[in-house]
Amino acid sequence: MESREGPLLDAFVRLADTLIVDYDVVELSQELVEACVRLLGVAQAGLLVTDHRGALQVLAATSEQTHLLELFQLESAHGPCLQAFHTGIPVPVHDLAAAASRWPEFARRGLDSGYLSIYAVPLRLRSETIGALNLFGMSKSALSGEDLRLAQALADVACIGILQDRMRSRAETLNRQLRSALNTRIVIEQAKGVLAERGQLDMDQAFHRLRDHARSNQLRPADVSAGVVSGELDTSAILARPTNPSG
Incomplete structure (x- = not known):
């Protein structure tokens, strides 16, 4: 060769x-x-x-x-x-x-x-x-x-x-997942602020109200938070729930 x-x-x-x-x-x-x-x-x-x-x-x-x-x-x-x-x-x-x-x-x-x-x-x-x-x-x-x-x-x-x-x-997949998680966390924090202001709650109480509403309606907390922040979700139902500090 x-x-x-x-x-x-x-x-x-x-x-x-x-x-x-x-x-x-x-x-x-x-x-x-x-x-x-x-x-x-x-x-x-x-x-x-x-x-x-x-x-x-x-x-x-x-x-x-x-x-x-x-x-x-x-x-x-x-x-x-x-x-x-x-x-x-x-x-x-x-x-x-x-x-x-x-x-x-x-x-x-x-x-x-x-x-x-x-x-x-x-x-x-x-x-x-x-x-x-x-x-x-x-x-x-x-x-x-x-x-x-x-x-x-x-x-x-x-x-x-x-x-x-x-x-x-x-x-790249892990980075996308991390970015998504961080963005979701930001929306949840914004929703907590909205609920705390409207319901005269502290941030922990607002988070428990949000999470309890998501669980009882078989929804993701992220989706409920997005609805709260965008105004598409009526927050009165969430604020009417009793506070459950234990989560």
């Missing part, structure tokens, strides 16, 4: 760019499988990644044939990619025909598609595995040990990008 130093550096730069700029995880995954085909001389590649429930999904493939074979692995719950995901260890299958006893139906389908070897590489970061990369060869022993190490390195870079995207998404 011709020197691949230049293409290899380019592939790592393109994958590493996802760590510092806005990017699409699907595009990152597609870049990974296409880079593997370009750099490793395999025929096709596919990628399985866990969703928010922890279930594996096909995220990228270099051909429809590969995509269908990956889907078959998921539906049948057997195959080298599943093994690599569950163990976190690469699964090299240098001769797919010889592995028919391990995955009979998967091996038959792979051989029917023209693949003679398959290599599964986990997407992992330390103890966390979030998916697996499948490399399909048209010859036996299509990949060397060096090729497998390179495939693992590419998968590791992509894994970092995917995990970073998930952490950012979780952080």
Whole structure:
């Protein structure tokens, strides 16, 4: 194989760019499988990644044939990619025909598609595995040990990008929840002030009146507060309730 130093550096730069700029995880995954085909001389590649429930999904493939074979692995719950995901260890299958006893139906389908070897590489970061990369060869022993190490390195870079995207998404969700909670608290404080002024109550009494009204009407305190502040809710019913300091 011709020197691949230049293409290899380019592939790592393109994958590493996802760590510092806005990017699409699907595009990152597609870049990974296409880079593997370009750099490793395999025929096709596919990628399985866990969703928010922890279930594996096909995220990228270099051909429809590969995509269908990956889907078959998921539906049948057997195959080298599943093994690599569950163990976190690469699964090299240098001769797919010889592995028919391990995955009979998967091996038959792979051989029917023209693949003679398959290599599964986990997407992992330390103890966390979030998916697996499948490399399909048209010859036996299509990949060397060096090729497998390179495939693992590419998968590791992509894994970092995917995990970073998930952490950012979780952080954004938490920030939205926090902003919502703070905004809700502001509205509740405003409603307490309205009730305290109209009913000549202290702030604790106003809060208990508001919360008791919400509970008795199976409403959220935030919704009752919003109605009080906007004037859409008649406060006389709330103020007529006896004060319950114990809440």
